[in-house]
């Protein structure tokens with residue numbers, strides 16, 4: 001009988017390809033935030049997947065994109081591009097419905113990594129005609145050699161075992177890196193801040209969601225619940241007004257949905273207080289970006 005395998009798997013792809021949805025489907029928890037808006041993920045997030053074959057430690061990354069308008073956007077690309085330390089396998093995820101210039105940018109990046117590569121087409125549930133996959137597969141695999149190609153739907157949990165089979169085939173034989181009871185290496189504080197940001201991204205419009213960041217100021221367990229104070233940073237006073245909303249309605253909705261999501265993830269009762277503060281143009285302030293943890297080495 002062969003020994004169990006274990007290793008780290010980087011998920012790379014353009015914004016909106018479905019990387020975070022895939023991470024959540026593999027782990028079975030709402031670990032990484034997901035929205036229909038591009039550039040939702042801003043940090044590397046580890047999701048630990050245990051199977052009889054071994055342990056695969058997936059790393060979700062920010063979408064690789066062409067926007068260069070803020071220091072934040074440039075950092076997001078670097079966070080993704082620098083995901084190679086300790087990585088054993090790279091999965092390039094594409095939206096099967098269309099291949100874009102940003103996918104080609106990811107392809108160039110993946111080609112430079114001297115690692116086993118898997119090409120994964122996501123969202124196949126949206127394709128009425130699957131014959132287009134042949135052409136799209138040959139476009140990408142003629143540019144770069146892949147060790148395997150898989151087709152899946154992250155949101156419908158289809159094709160996940162095919163992906164895992166290929167992943168485990170390329171992982172080294174070694175004991176698990178993490179305690180099998182863990183599903184991430186991220187702290188509860190971090191997960192809570194992200195679930196607040198997810199609601200802000202979903203409930204705000206146009207450019208405002210991109211100018212919002214969340215910091216947890218207090219995270220305390222009492223006998224009966226977790227008490228959390230979160231600070232929402234916005235880039236201007238105008239945005240502050242929109243985050244609060246008329247009569248505080250927007251903030252109230254965000255707070256309620258985030259409280260429920262945090263409670264579900266952590267399996268405990270949660271009390272959540274939200275505060276909003278303007279920090280002018282923080283997305284272009286390198287000091288603020290460091291403080292908020294948007295670091296390449298994080």
Ligand SMILES: Nc1nc2c(ncn2[C@@H]2O[C@H](COP(=O)(O)OP(=O)(O)OP(=O)(O)O)[C@@H](O)[C@H]2O)c(=O)[nH]1
Pocket residue numbers: 013014015016017018019020021022033034035036037038039040041042061062063064122123124125126152153154155156
């Ligand atoms: N129909 C369908 N939609 C999907 C699938 N996977 C993801 N989506 C949707 O695609 C959108 C983007 O998903 P995310 O998981 O946030 O994408 P991402 O690659 O993490 O995006 P960034 O964090 O911005 O880089 C969301 O609206 C998802 O619900 C799928 O398999 N099928």
Ligand SMILES: [Mg+2]
Pocket residue numbers: 019020021032033034040041060061062063
């Ligand atoms: Mg994401």
